[in-house]
Amino acid sequence: MRASTKQILVFVVMLLAFGLLLSTYRTGATAEKIDLKTLVGQLQEGRVKKIEIDGDKLAIELADGKKERALKESNDSLPTLFKN
Numbered sequence: 892m893r894a895s896t897k898q899i900l901v902f903v904v905m906l907l908a909f910g911l912l913l914s915t916y917r918t919g920a921t922a923e924k925i926d927l928k929t930l931v932g933q934l935q936e937g938r939v940k941k942i943e944i945d946g947d948k949l950a951i952e953l954a955d956g957k958k959e960r961a962l963k964e965s966n967d968s969l970p971t972l973f974k975n
Contacts, residue, residue, distance in 0.1 A: 922950070925951070938955075
């Protein structure tokens with residue numbers, strides 16, 4: 892193989908790797924931000940499949956697969972918020 896052919900092949904492989912890396916990075920940005928009132932309504936309707944808590948950040952997965960995110964007060968627990 893000539894040097895220019897190798898360079899083109901390396902460039903194409905790097906471009907594909909970069910594209911793959913960007914496609915996995917963008918998946919987290921698709922979660923819609925909602926407020927706690929909306930979340931409580933979705934819970935009452937039985938639309939929430941899973942809630943993951945990371946400090947004051949909530950990652951919500953709905954039964955239809957849609958992803959959402961919300962924020963809570965850092966000193967409040969989730970059950971306390973739902974009582975109010």
